[in-house]
Amino acid sequence: MAEFLMPILGSDMTEGKLVEWKKKAGDRVKKGEIIAEVDTEKATIEIESFQTGIIEQLIAKPGDTVPVGAVMAVIREEGKPSGLLPEVQPQVHLEPDRAAKPTRPAAPLTPPAPRMSESARLRISPSARQLAAELGVDPSTVQGTGADGAITRQDIEAAAGPVLPSSAEAAGTAIDRQARIRQTIAAAMARSKREIPHYYLSTTIDLSRAMTWLTEQNLKRPVTDRLLSGVLLIKAVALALREVPELNGFWKGHAAAQSPDIHVGVAVSLRQTGLVAPAIHHTDKHPLGDLMKRFQEVVKRARAGTLRSSEFSDPTITVTSLGEQGVETVFGVIYPPQVALVGFGKIVERPWVVDGQMVARPVITATLSADHRVTDGHRGGLFLSVVDRLLQEPGAL
């Protein structure tokens, strides 16, 4: 029996509102299948099941606001006996009309799993606890970043950051949504600049081989299969991470944790409403044509507001490009808990010296923003040189 919890879909997410269940009790569900739709500060997100089984109980109800980590449903492994969790108290903020009569599950068939008391589970200083009370933050919903996962004052402040006055939340208008997205970005970026000692490196890369190769490829491809230069850049970053894996992962507590998989988060502008950076899973393993399809798909769903939970929670590094806005050099802010961000500027024609001769070449400025707690400039510089090298052999990407 497994508890299906409200996932954390961003470093500053504290809760999500269940929009609807895509399954009902008794339904079979496969790992990775969409099981629910949840509204967060940034977007409406499709939540995937983390395991295969049968839905035993749906605890949260559409409209409920559920803290991160709270039980939303119970999934039973197929073939295992049914056993409803007894007295599961939904950790949800109920809609006003249902607040007086919270839903309880049916009579238990198995004894409850032992649960630690909140005081035993939470590591939080008295000062942080007091701040949480002042700001109206439930400490049990906060992920601690202090020693042994202890919740710090900064964690409480970060958790409180995106919360807007209740009147604004209730309005639910487009303007409110835009404000909430802005607040979420503000909280994440403020945390990043407060906690992460950034260092920045940049290099100019000759893209003449890559652009020539791309033009030749697109001449051969039907319009539906054409590639954008951005997909070459994303793939080059993903492959370079194999050689400098320290940049691919997270800062957790007081240590760096490399990710065994490479899931590049691609920054997607939502035009008037902000920015999201969903993951393209296993970015390094897809051929360019396949990667392009995945890139198109994730941009389309980001703008339609139908991203999936794993796309929000899994990026191991972020790639952003502002070239289309005419920017030549991007000094990005790392999205915590990631430890690096790669920026690309506009592809521009510049004088370039080749074999002692001045020639015009399309070039791009690639930048690395990296967490100095995890890497030094030497490794960061190596990473950018690998990206450069890979882009000189576009056919091998």
Add this chain to the structure above:
Amino acid sequence: MTRSRPTSEIKQTVLTLLGEIAPEADLTTIRPDRSFRDQLDIDSMDFLNFIVAVHNEFHVEVPESDYAQLVSIDGCVGYLERKLSHSQG
């Protein structure tokens, strides 16, 4: 299916396709003689999707080298009129 279409119909179809790419855009304020990429904040991914939509709707091949001719409404309409009349003839 390729067939002759009046200019007004081509223009309306182009606007409809653009509206699907950028649903938040106000197409009534767009200047037809200027780049819609700038006016509607259309990026290269949107533009490629627009070209694919044009291909699917009008059944015309648009090579990359012709993209610059399709960045405005007027440019699109003129380009499609030429392509459609060629395919008819």
